[in-house]
Amino acid sequence: MSSLSVILITKNEASNIEACxxxxxxADEIVVLDSGSSDGTVEIARRLGARVEITADWPGFGPQKxxxxxxxxxPWVLSLDADERVPPALQAEILxxxxxxxxxxxxxxxxxxxxxxxxxxHCGWTPDHVLRLFRREAARFSNDLVHERVLVAGGTxxxxxxxxxxxxxxxxxxxxxxxxxxxxxxxxQRHQAGQRTSxxxxxxxxxxxxxxxxxxxxxxxxxxxxxxxxxxxxxxxxGKYFALYxxxxxxxxxxxxxxxxA
Numbered sequence: 386m387s388s389l390s391v392i393l394i395t396k397n398e399a400s401n402i403e404a405c406x407x408x409x410x411x412a413d414e415i416v417v418l419d420s421g422s423s424d425g426t427v428e429i430a431r432r433l434g435a436r437v438e439i440t441a442d443w444p445g446f447g448p449q450k451x452x453x454x455x456x457x458x459x460p461w462v463l464s465l466d467a468d469e470r471v472p473p474a475l476q477a478e479i480l481x482x483x484x485x486x487x488x489x490x491x492x493x494x495x496x497x498x499x500x501x502x503x504x505x506x507h508c509g510w511t512p513d514h515v516l517r518l519f520r521r522e523a524a525r526f527s528n529d530l531v532h533e534r535v536l537v538a539g540g541t542x543x544x545x546x547x548x549x550x551x552x553x554x555x556x557x558x559x560x561x562x563x564x565x566x567x568x569x570x571x572x573x574q575r576h577q578a579g580q581r582t583s584x585x586x587x588x589x590x591x592x593x594x595x596x597x598x599x600x601x602x603x604x605x606x607x608x609x610x611x612x613x614x615x616x617x618x619x620x621x622x623x624g625k626y627f628a629l630y631x632x633x634x635x636x637x638x639x640x641x642x643x644x645x646x647a
Contacts, residue, residue, distance in 0.1 A: 490537055
């Protein structure tokens with residue numbers, strides 16, 4: 386019979402970590418890789434029986450998750466974020482795969498996200514299939530600083546039926562904090578790769594994001610919260626390109642500086 390490791394990366398997740406870890410208490414091992422929490426996250430995780438390791442630096446989401454993956458010791462790995470919960474029906478599906486074997490190397494899980502107390506069923510948020518369960522030797526994370534992906538080296542990918550519950554945005558301020566973090570990391574990564582953009586591109590990205598999520602992806606059916614989500618997604622799309630635009634301008638300004646004569 387095979388066994389399961391759960392891995393999480395954390396920083397200041399005291400409000401989330403206990404509920405998350407209790408939802409995966411069925412795992413054979415829980416590994417938490419923390420990057421300097423100051424709010425009791427580490428203590429809570431250790432009290433609940435998790436193996437906790439701490440890193441002094443922050444290399445980005447992809448590299449940090451690969452560090453956590455390297456700490457896992459069981460054949461199957463379930464990667465979670467601290468604001469996610471595994472409901473009982475999903476637990477049963479996961480254990481059936483882990484204990485049953487089979488040829489499938491990785492599994493996608495549909496994810497249902499809550500925004501300000503309301504589950505969002507449209508807006509492009511649902512269905513949101515995330516690849517989270519995989520054989521340890523068959524996968525790794527991309528090295529992206531943000532929006533990292535699980536890269537599967539061969540084998541087929543299956544899909545579960547039960548949703549992973551995502552309590553990502555209990556208040557608007559949680560969204561803004563994540564938006565700032567992700568926008569800056571995305572822009573930095575694209576700037577380092579040599580990508581350029583313009584203010585018109587940033588504006589267009591925001592407009593297109595709203596139309597796509599509110600009309601084409603039926604955010605209008607989620608009512609007032611759907612409108613709020615789609616508006617914020619538009620701001621997020623504008624924000625990441627605007628951040629890249631500012632980095633481009635800063636780099637251009639630095640290049641235009643003429644050193645004084647010797």
